[in-house]
Amino acid sequence: MKIFVCTKQVPGISEVKIDPKTNTLIREGVESILNPNDRNALEMALVLKEEQKAEVIALTMGPPQAEEILREALAMGVDKVVLLSDRAFAGADTLATSYTLALAIKKILKESDSEENYLIICGSQAVDGDTGQVPPELAEELGIPQITYVQKLELSEDKIVVERKFRATEIVVIETKLPALISVLTDINKPRFPTMMGIMKAYENSNVIYFDSKNLNADISKIGLNGSMTEVKKIFFPERNGKRIILEGSPEEVVKKLCHHLQEDKIL
Amino acid sequence: MDFSLTEKQKMLRKITRKFAEEYLVPVAKESDEKQELNKTAFKKMQEMNYFGACLPVKYGGAGLENDTIGFCIVIEEISRADAGWGITIAVHNGVAAYPIYKYGTEEQKQTFLEDLANGNKVGSFCLTEPNAGSDAAGVQLTAVKDGDEYILNGTKIFSTSGGIAGTLLVVAKTGDKDSRREMTVFIVDSKTPGYSVGVKEDKLGVRASNTSELVFEDVRVPQENILGQYGDGFKMAMRILDFGRIGIAAQCLGLGQAALEASVKYSNERVQFGKPIGRFQGIQWKLADMACAVESARLFTYKAAFIHDKGEDFGTASSMAKLVASEAAMQAAHDAVQIHGGYGLMKAYPVERYFRDAKMGEIYEGTSEVQRMVIAGNLLRKGV
Incomplete structure (x- = not known):
């Protein structure tokens, strides 16, 4: 049994600055961190590893500096880490990213001896792009079932039973055969801290496995900027113009006035 | 470099x-x-x-x-x-x-x-006694040989973690009545009969840490529990403290860093005379001096650690680090309280605690005066 966890290195602050000329995030002076939601995915994988026999493999795509989050994953207790790094991967949107991740997972599966079953766990979304698109796209690339927004999971030999959060208060219970992909929510568990011993092992007894476009036999037209179907035209903070109107009078009068304003602004 | x-x-x-x-x-x-x-x-x-x-x-x-x-x-x-x-x-x-x-x-x-x-x-190192503080050679707790064992009698005070310790390194006098410095370090398990914890001290700072008096009444320790050589305990204790001081320097460094960070945050938030107090030069100069002190502490501390790991003589470096870092922490905590004004005196803000904690660093594991004594002693003996 293999459990893959897809991770991402993201800027460590919630209020990132945007370069108005290039429409990209200003990363200088901003600490990079492991996407918080991916910690929940790692925690779930590590609990499963402790309960049953499984090998946990963390993957990420990014520049060589992204090694840092993989070392952190190692320190938390994952068995193996893979960094997909190549200049040709740069500028990838979610589709190109999913294609590349799928190639890496296929390669790892192909190279492992047995016909092992596998499960992919992703965080629901990354705090920088916030699209939540990679998990579903990755499942499509691999042609396996996907269940998003999972908050609870039971794993047995060849199937999983999960609780999926649906709308605000409802829960849907779904069973599917493995292999499968799930994406997990942030409040489902409390991710462990890497221990000192874990950190020591992560830096001294472990290697980061690198894959580039050649290792993966990637179709150049499907990776990086070439393989991206979407393009970011502009990123901006919504302007706050501070226009406020204070309505006065009895509740009935105020409601009337409010409806009038909303109709005027074509909201109603 | x-x-x-x-x-x-x-x-x-x-x-x-x-x-x-x-x-x-x-x-x-x-x-x-x-x-x-x-x-x-x-x-x-x-x-x-x-x-x-x-x-x-x-x-x-x-x-x-x-x-x-x-x-x-x-x-x-x-x-x-x-x-x-x-x-x-x-x-x-x-x-x-x-x-x-x-x-x-x-x-x-x-x-x-x-x-x-x-x-x-938990481990504790027990050297200090009522009559052996900065004058560490004045240890009076004795260890007397009896067959394959040593019998320890005496009292230690101000032992950090003493009251919660399970394993203690005890420095005992093993020479003649008149001899100074003829000592031996024993590893003592706290479950050994005759050992008991006396007064738990009520301290100014680092109050979460336990500081206790320890009483040894006919505590029998097997001779295989001697750490290092019999009779070599004074030198051993000094070597142990040389390394220990690097850790204490790091402790003071962290405390100084906390005081600096709290002060920067407060200087940006606290508004007086219509602007954040950080805009006033009087506050800025304090912040700059605190930052320099804390950074010096960091450089001295890491340098001592670096020399230690290279396997070179690090005694002077560790004393310097402990001296500089403890005084930096005291300065930073002192300024932090001053920057916080009235709020700095209140328990609602952590700087009040930092101030009390910082003073401890200038005293334990060798006072600032003892560090200067060690540094100057090494200078005069070994040269610059």
């Missing part, structure tokens, strides 16, 4: 900081008031392997035995959250666990290190 930290050291800082902010900061005030380490935090500290920080993996440690800078970073980050925890871990590792690893026999390591590494037993 390269000042950059290794990736591993950066990770140690990042994780320890995050851990300390989550588990130590929220209970620091309460631990100070109650004068004890928080039990949940204690368990978490064990899980994180902080008790085995500078022991090899082979003995259950976290493997920083050759990475004293990494060890300093850990102590620094713990102390930034709670200096009481900082001193506990610094002493446990620096002057109890590490000396057994460094100077102990293989049998002693097998016997004592595992429980120290996992924190099931």
